[in-house]
Amino acid sequence: MARAAIARADDIEPARLAAREASALKTLAGIPGVPALLAFDGRVLRRTFLPGRPLHEATPRSPRYFRQALRLLRLLHRAGIGHNDLAKEANWHEGLDGGPGIIDFQIATRTRRRTSSPSVLGSSPKVRTSPASAESAPVITRMAVVLPAPLGPSSPVM
Secondary structure, eight states: OHHHHHHHHHHHHHHHHHHHHHHHHHHTTTOTTSOOEEEEOSSOEEEOOOOEEETTTOOOOOHHHHHHHHHHHHHHHHTTEEOSOTTSGGGEEEETTSOEEEOOOTTOEEOOOOSOOOOSSSOOOEEEOOTTOTTSOOEEEEOOOOOOOOOOTTSOOO
């Protein structure tokens, strides 16, 4: 009985990962730097090939590459896709034109589609109060991420 459960789990997991990738690629259709979904029949996923090299083989030094990579990542997030494996250099790609690409969306998650992106630095949260009472507790609707200053020789260590 346990053997059948293991076989069933092994059969389901690859199909679920392929379905996640197919869903993400369908959502991201038309975004440069992301493979296009060609077909998915519930078992086999076919997608386009991105010519170029994975980041662990390429060494992009141009600030342009990194600006474009950040733009690409923002496009994914605005479309409601979280890749969840971008720490792996093999999932980042340098195309033949020197531009970035992202592959391997098997563990990507879908979230609510975003229509705008908050500024990463320098903005304060937008606060609204209930119209019934101006003195009610504020509700934070959007929060910015403020990165700490880099540690230097005179910086305090926590």
